[in-house]
Amino acid sequence: MMNDMKQIKHHLTEPLLMGYAAGTLPEAFNLVVATHISMCDSCRAALAEYDAVGGEVMLDSEPVDVAEDALAATLAMIDGGLPAEKPMPARAKDTVFPGPLQDYVNGDLDSLKWRKVGGGVSQLVLKTSKDASVRLLRIPAGTAVPDHGHRGTELTLVLQGAFTDEEDRFGAGDVEVANEDLHHTPVAEKGVDCICLAATDAPLLFNGLVPRIAQKFIGI
Amino acid sequence: MLTEPNALRKADALPPPVTYGDHKAQPVRKTRNTKVTPEATAKRMAWVVQVYAVRDNKDRKAFAELFGYFAPRVKSFLMKSGASPDLAEECTQEVMATLWNKAHMFDPTKASVSTWIFTIARNRKIDILRKQRRPEPEDLPWGPEAEPDQVEAMGLQQETEQLGQALATLPAEQRKLIERAYFGELTHSQIAAETGLPLGTIKSRIRLALDRLRHAMK
Numbered sequence: 111m112m113n114d115m116k117q118i119k120h121h122l123t124e125p126l127l128m129g130y131a132a133g134t135l136p137e138a139f140n141l142v143v144a145t146h147i148s149m150c151d152s153c154r155a156a157l158a159e160y161d162a163v164g165g166e167v168m169l170d171s172e173p174v175d176v177a178e179d180a181l182a183a184t185l186a187m188i189d190g191g192l193p194a195e196k197p198m199p200a201r202a203k204d205t206v207f208p209g210p211l212q213d214y215v216n217g218d219l220d221s222l223k224w225r226k227v228g229g230g231v232s233q234l235v236l237k238t239s240k241d242a243s244v245r246l247l248r249i250p251a252g253t254a255v256p257d258h259g260h261r262g263t264e265l266t267l268v269l270q271g272a273f274t275d276e277e278d279r280f281g282a283g284d285v286e287v288a289n290e291d292l293h294h295t296p297v298a299e300k301g302v303d304c305i306c307l308a309a310t311d312a313p314l315l316f317n318g319l320v321p322r323i324a325q326k327f328i329g330i
Numbered sequence: 331m332l333t334e335p336n337a338l339r340k341a342d343a344l345p346p347p348v349t350y351g352d353h354k355a356q357p358v359r360k361t362r363n364t365k366v367t368p369e370a371t372a373k374r375m376a377w378v379v380q381v382y383a384v385r386d387n388k389d390r391k392a393f394a395e396l397f398g399y400f401a402p403r404v405k406s407f408l409m410k411s412g413a414s415p416d417l418a419e420e421c422t423q424e425v426m427a428t429l430w431n432k433a434h435m436f437d438p439t440k441a442s443v444s445t446w447i448f449t450i451a452r453n454r455k456i457d458i459l460r461k462q463r464r465p466e467p468e469d470l471p472w473g474p475e476a477e478p479d480q481v482e483a484m485g486l487q488q489e490t491e492q493l494g495q496a497l498a499t500l501p502a503e504q505r506k507l508i509e510r511a512y513f514g515e516l517t518h519s520q521i522a523a524e525t526g527l528p529l530g531t532i533k534s535r536i537r538l539a540l541d542r543l544r545h546a547m548k
Binding site: 123124125128129132133135136137139140141143144145147148157158159161165167168169170172174175177180181183184185187188201209210211213214239262263289 | 397
């Protein structure tokens with residue numbers, strides 16, 4: 111998982127890191143952020159800074175009295191034994207899915223229930239809270255994803271392979287942060303299939319009638 | 331050494347925090363212009379010692395001291411994030427109980443006690459208030475756990491103190507924006523659009539933990 115980190119060129123934005131530290135992003139975005147950080151040391155270090163900012167903001171907030179018996183109640187809770195946390199399932203090493211993503215998918219690339227969405231592209235929508243959505247995309251080498259724009263923010267993290275669009279080339283570990291100004295046509299590089307984790311907080315806008323009709327049915 | 335919790339029980343037993351041993355290894359710090367008093371760093375190191383006392387001796391007195399300082403601030407943070415007073419009270423107690431249970435996971439070379447408690451409170455907030463799962467990054471393969479180095483720990487506590495002071499001395503409007511971002515009053519797109527948000531200021535004035543983390547990851 112750490113092999114590609116030196117080649118990562120496109121990182122998370124400061125607002126995303128801050129939002130993740132603050133705990134205010136939609137779950138779908140948190141998943142992309144946590145997955146990228148699992149692959150990227152510099153964003154991990156930047157996150158530590160934003161966590162520290164949160165700690166200082168908390169320290170400086172006007173203290174609010176706790177209940178008179180709060181300490182006793184907490185000690186009683188400790189003595190009673192806290193409910194055991196659900197043990198995290200063991201995380202595999204030899205997979206294109208970093209740890210946080212493994213908690214959301216059942217199996218590896220070829221055992222997943224991919225759904226074709228046209229043009230050879232397949233997707234798998236992951237279950238998260240409704241304020242945003244996140245999916246895995248499998249784009250065959252050399253294939254283009256239909257030209258589309260965005261109403262909100264779209265985060266696309268490359269897990270395997272690479273794609274190129276009007277902006278740049280995005281390889282494993284790179285994340286593209288697109289907003290409503292960007293209309294792009296990502297094309298997967300030749301070689302291996304491009305696997306991406308893509309999150310959006312609004313439906314994508316496809317240019318062209320057929321994709322728009324298709325969108326109604328496949329829910330991109 | 332910090333492996334013996336009692337050795338550092340009293341803040342005044344600490345060596346002067348400005349003593350780094352090898353100044354050449356720490357060139358970045360010489361350029362800092364925010365003054366951090368030895369007392370402020372000693373206070374943070376005292377929290378570290380209290381967490382160690384909880385971890386090693388299940389020390390209720392040390393826990394009570396941490397509780398007295400942090401619980402009212404955790405509750406404040408949760409209420410400002412939208413929790414009712416009752417829910418905030420309940421969550422605060424759970425956060426502090428988690429501190430007790432996870433004391434063995436605390437590493438003062440990677441976080442100040444304030445940072446660590448904040449992350450526990452934040453995760454609780456996401457769980458309870460937003461009813462969402464919280465995807466966490468993969469742990470780094472740190473290798474065999476070495477006992478945290480005290481000089482390194484003190485350096486990090488000092489840097490966090492510096493960060494706190496830098497935040498406190500930001501112009502009121504900018505500080506307010508940072509607070510609103512952490513209390514959930516700004517979405518990430520609002521943060522992105524908010525030109526008054528001093529993200530650049532934070533980044534350039536405070537290089538908190540970066541060097542240490544990078545060093546630790548080599």
